[in-house]
Amino acid sequence: MARLILVFVFMFSSIFINILVISPLHLRKTSSSVGDNEGTYRLPNNTKPEAYDLFISTDIADGVFDFSGVVKINVTIIEESNQITLHKYGLDIQTADLTSTEGEAIPIHPPQYDLRRDFVIFKTVNDIFAPGETIILEIKYKAKLREDNYGFYRSHYYIDEENIDDGFDNIITYGKKRWLATTHFEPTYARRAFPCYDEPALKATFDIQISHSSNYTAISNMPQMERKISGSRAITRFQQSPLMSTYTVAFIVSDFSYKEKIGSNGFRHRIYAQPDKIDRLTFVLEKSEQILTTLSNYLEVNYTLPKMDQAAIPNFPSFAAAMENWGLITYSRPFLLYDEEVVIIISHEFAHQWFGNLVTPSWWNYLWLSEGLATLFQLIGTDLVQPDRQIFTKFVRNEMHSAFLYDASFRSQPLNAYKESPAAIKADFDDIVFYKSSSVLRMFMHAFTENSFRKGLNAYKAVTDIDLFESLERAVKEDGSLDKEMSVKEIFSSWSDQSGFPLLIVTRNYSDNTIQITQERYFHEAKHAEANLTSWWIPYNFDTANNIAMNDTRPDGWQKEPNPKLSSQRSIKTGHQTIGYFLMDNKLDSIAFFMMNEITR
Incomplete structure (x- = not known):
């Protein structure tokens, strides 16, 4: 779906102004958000996991x-506590045992369930644990592979597939059905598998073993450590x-085949x-290697796992094209095998290996950090490996x-929109989280300079927006790319902590030869009372009529x-190359003509 953005350039005397115009007729309303009205959904802070040892047994092959x-x-x-609270959903717990690290049994009551919050609570009979203690909780359970494409779910494809129109505009697929079991855990669906x-x-760390048919293979985030076969069964253990x-x-447990490429470094x-x-995977494999290497070099941070697997899944969650599981990225089959935009999709998921997997937001209100950076780097990665695509123009x-x-x-929400319930969290995977965040990040990549921005990301190791701001602050102050009296936190939070975006209104005063800029929040509906209650830190550029530096x-x-008032002896362009995430209006007596800027990084 292509939408054209036109940049109007108004000429008067020696002054040029770039204006971004959006027709209100094409604006759509947002749906109301899913709220959290029933108390906290967060786990208590009395315990935390250090390591999981997970064993799964499936007969999906049959x-x-x-x-x-x-x-x-x-x-x-x-x-200090006498209870452990975990998440679980749709799992039938058979037994639960608690032991000390020395193997001594610790008596516990039967588990209690809080179905609204997906909690299972284990309380000790007598023991109270002190801070710093380590204990081992072992749970045996049963469940069914889900049908909704979330958690640990079943999927299928057809051998000798044939699609036939039944005469009523319905396409029916015939062939021998082959089953597989796969996972999709983001944002809150791991609890549906264990x-x-x-x-x-x-x-925490994960040691995973899977028991399955010896005719099938199992893959996971880490490389296979061993595969033991006994009769018709196999147990695959991973590092x-x-x-x-x-x-x-x-x-994933399946009979999939694979195409492989081993790099010069093994x-x-x-x-x-x-x-x-x-046979459709040759191009994807070639570009995957190129993109991962390119992003590693650009970020100057190595990809940290020993392998990269990707898989084309026949049935996939409807709202997603792919999922960035660390070291095992899953894709909706059409997007990996048939989509001409596959390089963009791969770049997005590979970017998540750094932004989301290596550096993970502490809670879902910071989802925009991982999705925004992944969307920005899907542009950078694609531009580096396919520079002719003009990917930033399309963005x-x-x-x-x-x-x-x-x-x-x-009704729009800030980037930092705190939610707790699974329904509210899922509803936040929207255009604000993906596209506003990447637009704002792109604006600051240019405002702070690309080198300083990259340096800040290189040092960004923690999990909140403040951590990112502090990393960028150190970088821009070291490089001198932001005035010492200015604060990255103050600038950036004006975009992340409030909804909407600004409309800049520019007027010229001919009597004192000045330009006046005002800003208000833009609404596509009737002007709202909040229009003049918010303001943003907005980067702008000055040009003279004889020196228009569009590439700076x-x-x-x-x-x-x-x-603020500015001398009209100079021209003002609020954001070269359509970098800024704002609109601009003018009250200038001028002659308008169209000009489309070539958008670059």
Whole structure:
């Protein structure tokens, strides 16, 4: 869906002004957000996981949808307590045992369930744990592979597939059905596969084993350590993972084939798909290796896992094209095998290996940090490996415009929008999180200079927006790319902590030869009372009539004051190359003509 953004250039005397225009007729309303009205959904802070040892057994090869599991969790006590609270959903717990690290049994009551919050609570009979203690919780459970494409779910494809029109405009697929089991855990669906601490900040290591038909293979985030075959069964064991969030864990049991490429340093790329689709993977494999290397070099941070697997899944969550599971990225089959935009999609998921997996937001209100940076780096990665695509031009015309449409409603939410319930969290995967955040980040990449921005990201190791601001602050002050009296936190938070975006209004006073800039929040509906209650730090550029530096996107100044006045002896362009995330209007007596800027990084 292409939307055209036109930049108007108004000429009068020696003054040029770039204006971004959006027709209100094409603006759409946002739906009301899903609220959290029933108390906290957060786990208590009294314990945290250190390590998971997970064993899953499935007979998906035979079309059996029941599965069983055993999970052992090494739990560290944070606050004095006699209970452990985990997440679980749709799992039938058979037994639960608690032991000390020396193997001594610790008596516990039968588990209690809080169905509204997906909690399972284990309380001791007598013991009270002290901070710093480590205990081991072992849970045996049973469940069914889900049908809704979330959690640990079943999927299928057809051998000798044939699509036939039934005469009523319905396409029916015939062939031999082949089953597979796969996962999708983001944002809150790991709890549907095993009991766990299903919050992004509660990272732990994972040792995973899967029992399955010997005719099938199992893959996971880490490389296979061993595969033991006994009759018709196999047990595949994987290497221990680094510290991971539960939503980035993944495993697949299937009869997929793969195409492989081993790099000069021994690094392994594999792409898995149903056997009759393997011939479509050559281009994807070649570009995957190129993109991962390019992003590693650009960020100057190595990809940290020993392999990269990708898989084309026949049935996939409807709202997603792919999922960035660490070291095992899953894709909706059409997007990986048939989509001409596959390089963009791969770049986005690969960017998540740094932004989201290695550096993980502490809670979902910071989702925009990982999704915004991944969307920005899908542009950078694609531009570096396919520079002829003019990917930034397309971004402005499509995704950035989409963010404006979404953000022009008084119901729009800030980037930092705190939610707790699974329904509210899922609803936040919207144009604000993906496209507004990447547009704002792109604006600051230019305002702070690309080198300083990259240096800040290189040092960004923690999990909140403040951590990012502090990393950028150090970088811009070291490089001198921001005035010493200015604060990255103050500038950036004016965009992340409030809804909407600014409309700049520019007027010329001919009597004193000045230009006056005012700003207000833009609404596509009737002007709202909040229009004049918010303001943003806005980077702008000055040009003279004889020196128009369109390729220099460093700001000459920042607009925050309500009514700054500027000398009209110079021309003003508020954001070269359509970099800024704002609109501009003018009250100037001028002659207008059209000009489309070539958008570059």
